[in-house]
Amino acid sequence: MSCVLVSSIENKVAKLWQRFYCGVSLHLMTKEATASRVELGELLPLMEEFYTIQGEGAHTGTPAYFIRVGGCDVGCHWCDVKESWDAAIHPPTEAAAIVANAKKYSKTIVITGGEPLMWDMNHLTSMLKAEGLNVHIETSGAYELSGHWDWICLSPKKRMLPKPRIYDEAHELKVIIYNKNDFAFAEEHASKVNGKCELFLQPEWSVREKMTPLIVDYVMANPKWKVSLQTHKYLNIP
Numbered sequence: 001m002s003c004v005l006v007s008s009i010e011n012k013v014a015k016l017w018q019r020f021y022c023g024v025s026l027h028l029m030t031k032e033a034t035a036s037r038v039e040l041g042e043l044l045p046l047m048e049e050f051y052t053i054q055g056e057g058a059h060t061g062t063p064a065y066f067i068r069v070g071g072c073d074v075g076c077h078w079c080d081v082k083e084s085w086d087a088a089i090h091p092p093t094e095a096a097a098i099v100a101n102a103k104k105y106s107k108t109i110v111i112t113g114g115e116p117l118m119w120d121m122n123h124l125t126s127m128l129k130a131e132g133l134n135v136h137i138e139t140s141g142a143y144e145l146s147g148h149w150d151w152i153c154l155s156p157k158k159r160m161l162p163k164p165r166i167y168d169e170a171h172e173l174k175v176i177i178y179n180k181n182d183f184a185f186a187e188e189h190a191s192k193v194n195g196k197c198e199l200f201l202q203p204e205w206s207v208r209e210k211m212t213p214l215i216v217d218y219v220m221a222n223p224k225w226k227v228s229l230q231t232h233k234y235l236n237i238p
């Protein structure tokens with residue numbers, strides 16, 4: 001089985017099936033039942049979950065429980081979580097178990113990835129909302145929006161542009177600045193979001209010393225934007 005992610009649900013499910021064949025969960029359910037439960041979002045490829053401080057964007061400084069869902073085929077060359085890309089290496093996990101863990105730690109839950117919208121988020125987010133939790137997502141928007149969200153952070157990527165609907169729904173637009181061309185990319189997407197959407201420019205970590213001064217100048221000249229830094233990395237926390 002190739003490790004290259006493809007966008008069709010059939011192939012994502014096939015990869016998860018293979019994991020089941022090799023793993024410990026096969027005896028619990030049939031192949032068909034597994035596929036059905038993945039499609040419904042009842043099982044999700046969980047990469048990691050952890051309680052920390054939201055380091056970026058509008059909720060910087062807020063304690064939050066992060067749920068990192070595996071799977072991404074956007075392919076940003078500077079991605080700092082490339083180990084998330086292959087969904088098949090992350091165990092299909094009961095959404096109910098994820099919720100049971102999350103609610104022990106925080107009222108604010110951040111679903112991130114990978115690209116979480118590769119999966120149906122309705123089931124997981126319905127359960128989180130039923131527990132009275134504030135549910136946030138960090139997404140490239142490259143897949144159709146699913147789920148019930150209190151906060152949508154849209155971080156568009158050049159390699160796979162957002163689906164149109166999310167521009168109306170986003171609460172926050174966070175554009176990663178890797179080079180000077182990214183300012184024009186940021187403006188292009190700022191012109192598409194709704195009027196209440198907060199706008200952030202964030203230096204890509206590996207070029208932060210070069211790009212942060214440019215972002216500071218840009219934001220002072222264009223004050224509809226704010227600066228976002230990856231403060232969790234400065235704090236050396238997850």
Ligand code: SF4
Binds near residue numbers: 082113
């Ligand atoms: S969309 Fe996010 S997870 Fe996917 S490659 Fe880009 S930075 Fe990495």
